[in-house]
Amino acid sequence: MSSRKLEPFTVVSVIGVSLAVLACAIPFWMIISGSFTSETKLATTGYSFLPDFDFTAYKMIFTGPAVLNAYMASLFITFVGTALSLAVTSGLSWVIARRVPGISRPLTIYSYLPMLFSGGLVPLYLLVTQYLHLQNSYFAVILPLLVMPFLVFVQVSAFRQLPESIFESAKIDGAGELRIFFTIALPLSKPILAVVGLFYAVHYWNDWFMALLFIDDVHKFPLPLVLQNLISNISFTAMLPQLAEAATPVYQLRLALTTVAIGPILLAYPFAQRYFVKGITLGATKG
Amino acid sequence: MAARKGWVVGLLALPAVVFFLVFNYLPMAGLVVAFKEFDVNLGIFDSPWNGLENFTYFLESGDAARILFNTLFLNVLFLGATLAAGIILAIMLNEIRSTFFKRVSQSVVFFPYFVSPVVISIILQVLLAGASGGGGAVNDALSGFGFPAVDWYTEPGPWPWILTVVKIWQLGGYLSVIFLAAITGIPEEVYEAGMIDGASRAQMAWRITLPLLKPTAAVLLVLGVGRIFYGDFGTIYAIIGDNGTLFDNTDVIDTYVFRALRQLGDFGTTAAIGLFQSVVGFILVVIAVLIQRKYSKETSIL
16 A cells, blocks of 8 residues: 555645645634734734743733633533533433334434424523523523534434343343443443533533623623623723733733633643544434 | 333433423424514513514515525535535545544644634634734735735625635534545445556546545535524624624624614514524425435435
């Protein structure tokens, strides 16, 4: 195979992929580099690829409570949301995967119908604000996103790959359905739970639409909303501590906050990525 | 016995059943707001009926044609461009022999999928507008080639294309993973046969890989068509926000509904638009699925 002569198409592919890699990596580098560049330098010479190690923006971020609060808000939404989503999705997927007569089939239709037809934004908004009274609660962000039908797909097909014989023998030993689920199926499904959990976690960590709709209290903003606020108006900077030197470095601050927001994803990515690949290929080929 | 077993297992699905009931099926019932003159104090069910007034109000407002066109136009652009980018990227990645280079590049191009639309919006600002308001990396590059700088955020013309590039950037790597998985599923003998016939790598990609990716592309296309009446709210609103000068080319149903809801508090009209969106979307999905079913039964999603 390696002795194959180098064909033009292979060369074109290597160049094409390299360009795609650069196009995906450079913007992030610019953000990170810019976050370490002083406001005045950003304004005069523009963004550069070499940072000049100016920590003004980070000092502002980490000395005040505002960003820390936003971080805690995002962490709460992500952890509690992911845990709830995993629990609810696993239960549903198991029942669908077990092919219980008279239950699994109707349940499948019941769960997938919302993918095709939805009430839209207005009824959801009225439901959350007028009837459930969840404004300014993080559950207003978590609950509407609780189940992603795509991930139900993924988990059903993973459950169906577990060997049936284990469940049969457990049953002979006297285990009930619930016991089989909790002590056999779930522990055997740790890898797929990691996949599905990661998808949910990213989903919650990045969400800003639900937060935008339902969280009005600036002190409760999760991270993406703080960032968005920093783009659309400068008011949020008023919550940050003022350093001795006059003006707030708005642009540098934006870049620093962006870096802070993508930080956890960037750190978790090397470990998480192979799970994601597994998840989407499972969903795409079996779905 | 079977019935009892079913009942116990069914308990595990109960939270999900309640979730769908409250957050999906109840809002469907809430769509009656579309036919009512909604009054917050009276609530959904006690507000007075007003027939089709909300629908006619929207259709006569002058915004309808523009928003419907934008939604369809942008989504067709996004769908076609991202699918094409995913396929091309997958085929090119498949050509790479070094496992290390292949793995690293796949990780890097997949990464943008994981960042929030808000982050994408900030990246775009870095590229299109500098800290001083003007400039930006793209303008710097343009002036390097002797082109005049463009004030991107006041110029609606190029935005459909800018947004398309953003979507490719965001989803190209993600889709390439799906297509690459499909390529791996192609039996090796097919390529060996191609090699014996003296086909070049390019010919094999064009004549073998590409046609065999069609079913996967078809499934993704059907899923995409179902979403064609939904603007990608998160991304578009994060990037455009309330920048009215760009609305002509970028305002889609979802962003319009959001603004109408938050700024005007017009529940009736916005619910009417939402209902319209859902019905048309539903019809489109059904048509797409039927067509796709006819075309390849084994990959049908229904």
